[in-house]
Amino acid sequence: EPEVTQTPSHQVTQMGQEVILRCVPISNHLYFYWYRQILGQKVEFLVSFYNNEISEKSEIFDDQFSVERPDGSNFTLKIRSTKLEDSAMYFCARRGRGASQETQYFGPGTRLLVL
Amino acid sequence: EDKVVQSPLSLVVHEGDTVTLNCSYEVTNFRSLLWYKQEKKAPTFLFMLTSSGIEKKSGRLSSILDKKELSSILNITATQTGDSAIYLCAAIPMYSGGGADGLTFGKGTHLIIQP
Numbered sequence: 001e002p003e004v005t006q007t008p009s010h011q012v013t014q015m016g017q018e019v020i021l022r023c024v025p026i027s028n029h030l031y032f033y034w035y036r037q038i039l040g041q042k043v044e045f046l047v048s049f050y051n052n053e054i055s056e057k058s059e060i061f062d063d064q065f066s067v068e069r070p071d072g073s074n075f076t077l078k079i080r081s082t083k084l085e086d087s088a089m090y091f092c093a094r095r096g097r098g099a100s101q102e103t104q105y106f107g108p109g110t111r112l113l114v115l
Numbered sequence: 116e117d118k119v120v121q122s123p124l125s126l127v128v129h130e131g132d133t134v135t136l137n138c139s140y141e142v143t144n145f146r147s148l149l150w151y152k153q154e155k156k157a158p159t160f161l162f163m164l165t166s167s168g169i170e171k172k173s174g175r176l177s178s179i180l181d182k183k184e185l186s187s188i189l190n191i192t193a194t195q196t197g198d199s200a201i202y203l204c205a206a207i208p209m210y211s212g213g214g215a216d217g218l219t220f221g222k223g224t225h226l227i228i229q230p
Binding site: 103 | 146147149156157159160163165203207216217218219221222223
């Protein structure tokens with residue numbers, strides 16, 4: 001099954017700036033997820049999004065983060081006032097369909113570097 | 116707190132060897148386990164295991180879940196240099212509807228296959 005695409009592939013920003021990471025589904029999906037992976041560490045769940053609403057969020061997903069689907073298609077993760085420790089790979093994932101509906105398929109990721 | 120532990124954390128073998136990677140989990144409302152391969156960027160899906168004792172196979176890779184021992188193994192036979200990657204396992208909680216199924220990942224096993 002095709003995954004999702006993500007833009008940008010890399011982003012460098014200054015501490016305190018806002019960034020918006022985008023996830024573009026290849027076909028119509030309802031379930032999306034954001035994960036992050038700090039260099040050398042494990043993949044961590046941030047938030048899940050179902051039918052245009054947040055359905056679950058982790059402790060990491062505090063007020064600094066927000067998600068939305070502004071145009072009914074692209075799915076965005078906004079990080080307000082970035083900190084050095086936000087530097088990580090951010091992955092968008094979507095749930096499979098039919099027999100694969102419990103599987104999550106990952107996009108290529110956005111590498112965020114906060115200076 | 117849900118936890119997934121993988122061992123070993125790293126492994127170096129020679130081409131042609133067989134390897135066994137381990138994953139154990141402590142997850143409330145456990146539903147299924149996923150195995151992923153991570154090379155340069157995004158995790159790519161390998162297997163989903165839901166039922167205990169039923170082996171899943173794909174080419175030289177196979178995996179099995181033991182719900183009694185709360186663990187899973189991933190076997191790779193006749194390893195090739197292209198198998199070099201980080202292998203991740205992740206637990207899926209019981210599906211409660213509405214997308215509340217963020218994955219809990221282990222730290223991964225970094226496998227290096229030497230020619």
